[in-house]
Amino acid sequence: MKAMWALAVAVLLAGLGWPPAQAADLKGKKVVMIIAHENFRDEELLAPKAALEEKGVKVTVASTSLGEAKGMLGGTVKPDMLITDVKPADYDAVIFVGGVGAEGYFNDPTAHKIAQDAATQCKLVCAICYGPSILANAGVLKGVKATCFQNQSGNLESHGAKYSGEAVERDGKFITASGPKAAKEFAKAIIRALSEYVWDAE
Numbered sequence: 074m075k076a077m078w079a080l081a082v083a084v085l086l087a088g089l090g091w092p093p094a095q096a097a098d099l100k101g102k103k104v105v106m107i108i109a110h111e112n113f114r115d116e117e118l119l120a121p122k123a124a125l126e127e128k129g130v131k132v133t134v135a136s137t138s139l140g141e142a143k144g145m146l147g148g149t150v151k152p153d154m155l156i157t158d159v160k161p162a163d164y165d166a167v168i169f170v171g172g173v174g175a176e177g178y179f180n181d182p183t184a185h186k187i188a189q190d191a192a193t194q195c196k197l198v199c200a201i202c203y204g205p206s207i208l209a210n211a212g213v214l215k216g217v218k219a220t221c222f223q224n225q226s227g228n229l230e231s232h233g234a235k236y237s238g239e240a241v242e243r244d245g246k247f248i249t250a251s252g253p254k255a256a257k258e259f260a261k262a263i264i265r266a267l268s269e270y271v272w273d274a275e
Contacts, residue, residue, distance in 0.1 A: 098268050100129035104166040104197075105159055107184065108152070109174025110136045115144035116253040117170045117201045124260035130267065135159050137177075145172050156183055161191035165267060171202020171222065171252065178207045185211035192246070197266050201250040201259050208247070209234055218244040222252045 104125060108118055122132050136142050136152040143149050161167050167187060169175065178184035188211035191198045200208050205221035206228045208214050215233035220242040229236045240255040241248070241262050248266060250259035 098128075099125075099264070102130045102165045102267050103133070103163065104130055104168055104263075104267075105133045105135055105154075105161075105164045106168045106170055107135050107156055107159065107178070107187070108142055108150070108170045109172060109177050110138045110140070110142045110152075112145045112172050112174030113142065113170050114172030114202055114253050115146040115148040116256045117172065117204075117250075117259075118144065118150065119148065120256035121168065121201075121260035121263060124257070124264060128264055128267075130264075133164075145174070156187070159187050161187055161194055161196050164191075164196060166197035166199055166263060167191040168263070169200035169204035169207050171200070171204045173203065175203040175207065179210050181207075188213050195246055197246055197248060197263065199248040199259070199263055201256065202252045205229055205234075205249045208249075214247070217247050218242055219247060219249040220251050221249060 106118060106122060125132050133153045134150060135154045135156045137156055139152055139155065141149050141151050184207050188198060188208050192213040198208065198213065202222045203225055205219055206225045209229045209232035212232065214229060218235040218237050219229055220237050220239045221229055226236045241250045241258045243262055243266065248262050
């Protein structure tokens with residue numbers, strides 16, 4: 074009897090639109106995805122971008138040029154804006170896409186400031202593959218549990234991060250992932266985090 078009652082209540086709530094669809098929760102959310110202009114990793118841009126847009130998130134792609142950017146697998150995308158114009162305050166999340174081209178941001182002051190400002194402003198700070206090394210070099214991963222492409226693990230640890238080796242790792246406002254095989258799980262983690270309460274400033 075209790076099971077039948079629970080089922081009836083669930084059906085009634087579903088008819089009333091409860092629980093609310095996650096897509097509706099994410100309408101109005103905005104993220105910026107930062108890619109290398111040459112040799113970003115295709116899946117690490119395209120899989121999260123598609124998943125986020127499906128949930129109603131407005132995704133902006135930024136790079137060092139507005140000309141057509143090219144991925145490691147030959148995919149192309151036209152960036153929406155220059156990385157120099159990115160203001161983390163305008164977004165709910167900042168995502169650094171990996172690929173070997175991301176090395177160009179390892180010591181880039183603009184990329185570092187974006188990461189630092191996003192962290193300070195309690196935005197979601199996300200990176201995949203080589204991307205976490207940008208965060209580490211910017212000094213925002215000290216004491217943070219994080220993951221990355223395996224050959225970058227030493228760099229993370231040397232900058233004070235707690236390397237986990239997991240496919241996807243979340244530690245508070247930081248979400249990191251190991252590489253292209255983890256792109257879909259990375260997207261899911263970002264979607265879950267965007268659906269949650271906004272963190273208080275630390």
